[in-house]
Amino acid sequence: MRESDEMTKFRLxxxxxxxxxxxxxxxxxxxxxxxxxxxxxxxxxxxxxxxGTTGEFVYLSVEERKRLFEIAVDEVRGRKPVIxxxxxxxxxxxxxxxxxxxxxxxxxxxxxxxxxIGTDDKGIHEHFYRLAQKSELPIILYNIPQxxxxxxxxxxxxxxxxxxxxxxxxxxxxxxxxxxxLLEKVEGRIDIVIGHDEVVLPxxxxxxxxxxxxxxxxxPDIWQKVFAAVHIGDLETARALQMKVQKLARxxxxxxxxxxVKAALGMMGLDMGKTRMxxxxxxxxxxxxxxxxxxxxxxxxxxxxxxxxxxxVELPLEQRFxxxxxxxxxxKKEGLAVGSSEAGTGIERVKMDLVAGSNKTSIxxxxxxxxxxxxxxxxxxxxxxEPNLTIRPASLVVPTVKLKNLRQANMIYGPSQSAxxxxxxxxxxxxxxxxxxxxxHLMIFKVFMHPDALDRQKLYENNYAAASEAxxxxxxxxxx
Amino acid sequence: xxxxxWLxxxxxxxxxxxxxxxxxxxxAYKKLIDFVIDDVxxxxxxGTTGEFVYLSMKEKMKxxxxxxxHIGGRVPVIxxxxxxxxxxTIETTQYAKDAGAKACLVVSPFFFRPQFNEVYDHYExxxxxxxxxxxxxxxxxxxxxxxWWTTEGLADLxxxxxxxxxxxxxxxxxxLFEKVKGQIAILxxHDEIGMPxxxxxxxxxxxASANLIPDIWQEMYAAVQKGDIAKAQDxxxxxxxxxxxxxxxxxxxxxxxxxxxxxxxxxxxxxPILSGGIFEREDREEVRAQLEFLGKIQRKKVELKxxxxxxxxxxxxxxPKTPPDFGDLSFRNGEAFSGPPSxxxxxxxxxxxxxxxxxxxxxxxxxxxxxxxDGTRMKLVMDRPKLLIVPTVTIRTQxxxxxxxxxxxxxxxxxxxxxxxxxxxxxxxxDEISMIANVFVHPSASIPKRIRLNNYKAMGAAVKxxxxxxxTLEEVLREKASARHPFRYTP
Numbered sequence: 001m002r003e004s005d006e007m008t009k010f011r012l013x014x015x016x017x018x019x020x021x022x023x024x025x026x027x028x029x030x031x032x033x034x035x036x037x038x039x040x041x042x043x044x045x046x047x048x049x050x051x052g053t054t055g056e057f058v059y060l061s062v063e064e065r066k067r068l069f070e071i072a073v074d075e076v077r078g079r080k081p082v083i084x085x086x087x088x089x090x091x092x093x094x095x096x097x098x099x100x101x102x103x104x105x106x107x108x109x110x111x112x113x114x115x116x117i118g119t120d121d122k123g124i125h126e127h128f129y130r131l132a133q134k135s136e137l138p139i140i141l142y143n144i145p146q147x148x149x150x151x152x153x154x155x156x157x158x159x160x161x162x163x164x165x166x167x168x169x170x171x172x173x174x175x176x177x178x179x180x181x182l183l184e185k186v187e188g189r190i191d192i193v194i195g196h197d198e199v200v201l202p203x204x205x206x207x208x209x210x211x212x213x214x215x216x217x218x219x220p221d222i223w224q225k226v227f228a229a230v231h232i233g234d235l236e237t238a239r240a241l242q243m244k245v246q247k248l249a250r251x252x253x254x255x256x257x258x259x260x261v262k263a264a265l266g267m268m269g270l271d272m273g274k275t276r277m278x279x280x281x282x283x284x285x286x287x288x289x290x291x292x293x294x295x296x297x298x299x300x301x302x303x304x305x306x307x308x309x310x311x312x313v314e315l316p317l318e319q320r321f322x323x324x325x326x327x328x329x330x331x332k333k334e335g336l337a338v339g340s341s342e343a344g345t346g347i348e349r350v351k352m353d354l355v356a357g358s359n360k361t362s363i364x365x366x367x368x369x370x371x372x373x374x375x376x377x378x379x380x381x382x383x384x385x386e387p388n389l390t391i392r393p394a395s396l397v398v399p400t401v402k403l404k405n406l407r408q409a410n411m412i413y414g415p416s417q418s419a420x421x422x423x424x425x426x427x428x429x430x431x432x433x434x435x436x437x438x439x440x441h442l443m444i445f446k447v448f449m450h451p452d453a454l455d456r457q458k459l460y461e462n463n464y465a466a467a468s469e470a471x472x473x474x475x476x477x478x479x480x
Numbered sequence: 481x482x483x484x485x486w487l488x489x490x491x492x493x494x495x496x497x498x499x500x501x502x503x504x505x506x507x508a509y510k511k512l513i514d515f516v517i518d519d520v521x522x523x524x525x526x527g528t529t530g531e532f533v534y535l536s537m538k539e540k541m542k543x544x545x546x547x548x549x550h551i552g553g554r555v556p557v558i559x560x561x562x563x564x565x566x567x568x569t570i571e572t573t574q575y576a577k578d579a580g581a582k583a584c585l586v587v588s589p590f591f592f593r594p595q596f597n598e599v600y601d602h603y604e605x606x607x608x609x610x611x612x613x614x615x616x617x618x619x620x621x622x623x624x625x626x627x628w629w630t631t632e633g634l635a636d637l638x639x640x641x642x643x644x645x646x647x648x649x650x651x652x653x654x655x656l657f658e659k660v661k662g663q664i665a666i667l668x669x670h671d672e673i674g675m676p677x678x679x680x681x682x683x684x685x686x687x688a689s690a691n692l693i694p695d696i697w698q699e700m701y702a703a704v705q706k707g708d709i710a711k712a713q714d715x716x717x718x719x720x721x722x723x724x725x726x727x728x729x730x731x732x733x734x735x736x737x738x739x740x741x742x743x744x745x746x747x748x749x750x751x752p753i754l755s756g757g758i759f760e761r762e763d764r765e766e767v768r769a770q771l772e773f774l775g776k777i778q779r780k781k782v783e784l785k786x787x788x789x790x791x792x793x794x795x796x797x798x799x800p801k802t803p804p805d806f807g808d809l810s811f812r813n814g815e816a817f818s819g820p821p822s823x824x825x826x827x828x829x830x831x832x833x834x835x836x837x838x839x840x841x842x843x844x845x846x847x848x849x850x851x852x853x854d855g856t857r858m859k860l861v862m863d864r865p866k867l868l869i870v871p872t873v874t875i876r877t878q879x880x881x882x883x884x885x886x887x888x889x890x891x892x893x894x895x896x897x898x899x900x901x902x903x904x905x906x907x908x909x910x911d912e913i914s915m916i917a918n919v920f921v922h923p924s925a926s927i928p929k930r931i932r933l934n935n936y937k938a939m940g941a942a943v944k945x946x947x948x949x950x951x952t953l954e955e956v957l958r959e960k961a962s963a964r965h966p967f968r969y970t971p
Contacts, residue, residue: 365842387825
């Protein structure tokens, strides 16, 4: 056990990123990429964490962890502390890994609560107690019940905090009642740092001395500002900053651990390769949400925004349905009801063109053609209030701006499908659409929304307003 | 020897029928009792399936009285008298005793989570009322899971004659057999494990699904008593899909909609339980399909017109919403969604119409444009009726292609064949109908079997909805405000 010495005791203060582990195409640790990542973040952080949860430590062999520790120590060259993730399910392996880490020259170990097989207070205490006895390095306890399956019990922490070389605890639970219990009980004996990106500000305000975060390798600068703002008591600034990154924090915390972090780094030009199987994009992080990460990174200036081109040609209303298979002369000859409307301002503005008519007119064929021969990027979907609750008269929404990815697609279909669905339902209730046409008529809504639109609630409102107006306009003239 | 000898067999936890304005529908209640009575060993008014937490004391009294009077001693009535507080539980139990209930079913005190000593004291006080008492463990609702030592202790109370365990926690139940078997009756309340519970020694079952299929449960009970385990296993397997939905997806609403499909309308559950909520629309379709499979839904004649306007009839197991006349089939659409899991959901937009109408023409033209639908962008998967599958997500990988054109298509074709077999799609019109199925399979889907089954279910529902004009105006208006579109919100 280390000698007790307040002067040399390792203090856990400020911002530490839990680095991802980059892999090459053939699934080996990518040393070049790792060095690049460390260089990219080192200036903005107090130290780094190697082979933590975000570093996929459970998927790494002891050899690989050793190599990562060595690369990190070599790359950092003593400028800042390197904390090694040395946790394991068994006490024996945890002790071995702490030795490996010490030999590699790291400054401290981050040791996760023993996992998989259930143990109790006594077993968890024993795990850390023995490790502390055997290890030369300062030890940081690591509470992450979402993955480990259990908390490090508060009473156990109380006792462990009195051991000299146990110097801190990282709490990733996000459960602030637990965090505050610890702050109360350890009485400053060890440093408590927050490990949950969504609650950094309240945790710091409550007394946490710093943070170890996945997102601290994506935007360490913002966390530094939050840290500084809380330090001087400028809570307003801290709140504004936390809110600015809240959606990203939520995605990182909840949607697949390292998967979204690697996706974000990739977008920022730091290719870290794939996560190891079974983790993959399309699991907890679906493709739609990956695109959401890009937009959020654009908002905080980490990725350059590429303006989408949205050239729209304004044709006379009767000609606007040619591309969905209803030529101008059909509109005129068959007396199809057409209308146009718009709602909202700025990037969330919505424009709509509506054609309505009986299923004995050309609209029926057009409807069927849209569903048999979808135009790539302009795919039509039937309007529903929610899956399994379609709307009648049967209606289609067709985007007028080409959809380039799944996020844009679900942005268009989510708010517009449900808002137009609600508008149709409300118009049925108020008799704007007579019940008699419910099963005999069809509607096609061509909808313009900007591909960069972000605010789904605004899009919903604007879609609702535009659809209501278009329906009222069309049905007040009479629909055949 | 157990304290009473009558507490064995099959007991339905009766639903509470409501009229349109949410009043108790006494007549429907009597009809329900008449429907089940020959196949049961007793009934339970005001249990969980009876929505006891949504009932006032007065309403419970009315239900106890109605059941007891109407049954007139033919079978025992076990009154659900459990409440949050000990005081109210005692009052309710006293009323049930005076009204002539044979026993009471007393749920673990809920909302606040009392400690086990507090739970014991609660039952001890209710025991003093003097009505035979069945202790009721249902942690999924009450929030407290009894331990075997709690129940073991309660078994010593003079009036405790049984325990009903709805947890589905078989190790807990096994401990009960070890500790109190023979002393008090042990009843299983979880529909998914009725068979193994009986085989392991349960004295009987108190179930939500015994409202719908008391005869089947009785058959299983008899099989287990005779030691015919193979037969009992077969029966459980036959009803497993139905009872899984009932046990997990809003029991009261599921049972009520099932009863309506069987011709016994009992109204809706009280809010916040709502149709299309926890009991999802796809669950309704599945309950319908399962009741059809079990032969519990009557076939009825439906009229429709062929392409030339001549009247054709078909008959198939209809639901209450099925119109007697399908009307004009020239252009129909139906949409259906089926999960879980989220990665393998099926979402089908279906068009159905005459082969020379807009649907058929669009189908034929699409095939010409796509060189006969060779299976890269679309595929004709059936000729009678003509059925074209069009993926809604652009296919980029071979895996996706397999998912849509092999697995989803497999489910869709099987569903269509089944619909023809049971008469939903009339045999006389097979050469006249064309169908276009827009099929959504998520690019992240993995499990082929789930893709197939979800598409099977969605196709069955989509065709029925297209023919039966579903959803109805009433459904749309009732649910427009509570609809939850999954893509409306940011991650």
